[in-house]
Amino acid sequence: MSRVIEAMPYARFLGLTAEQAGDTLTVTMPFSDHLIGNPMLPALHGGSTAALLEITAMAQVAESFPGMHLPRPINVSVAYLRSGRPQHVYARARINKAGRRVAHVLAEAWQEDEAQPIAALTAHFLLEDSPGL
């Protein structure tokens, strides 16, 4: 379970669920027709996979810094490695470095095989709980 994912309307739109093992969240985006971006292949819209990665990273930061309201992304970079098939997608994030103000986070999304990721994210999050950047 993750407070970020439970509270976010858009996470519900995507159908996201989270499971926690130790300190690490695994987020699932169950397949649904409304995630399809290319009906000819068919393939998931890359945006839905990117959003899954971004929300997973955000939820993992929130898990690691429980005092914060909602971690705010400064920037995210997503590499699309494989086409997303019409199946469930899973994602996990790792905080690579957390300083006083900024955290660098890596995340990967996969379908059948965790060793064959379909997309990878690297992102910076602002750890300060101030309004605006």
Add this chain to the structure above:
Amino acid sequence: MDVPAIAPLLPQLASGAAHTHALGFTYESLDGDRVRIRVPWREDLVGDPDTGVIAGGVVTTLLDHVGGLAVWVSLDNFKPLATLDLRVDYMRAARPRTDLIAEARCYRLTRSIAFVRAWAFEDAPDDPVAAAQSAYILTTARPERRPKPETGE
């Protein structure tokens, strides 16, 4: 100015797939090589229920998608393509309960790769909520190369 051949297809390309339809994307305009799409504000697209601001992931999807449209505008043709990578800078919080517009421009097109910049904003691209830099690969060229199967296992 001549209307590009791709222009009549843009509304369908903006919102025709299940995901873009579900998100409510609509085609906005084409001005030279700059194409715009809109995501109307909706309760279920919100990232932070305390503020009513559209989620970052929706902005990312909007920027990814409008970038693809910019490539088709640049090609003046519809060809299969895939996003290679996408970087988004979030410059400021979006205004609560407000539609967002994204504008994109393909500023370099090679035989296989298209380079795109895109911005998301409420009113004007010079006051962006987010900016993106992305690359797309034209996927028609040839089938995916696979590693040779390992032997001796």
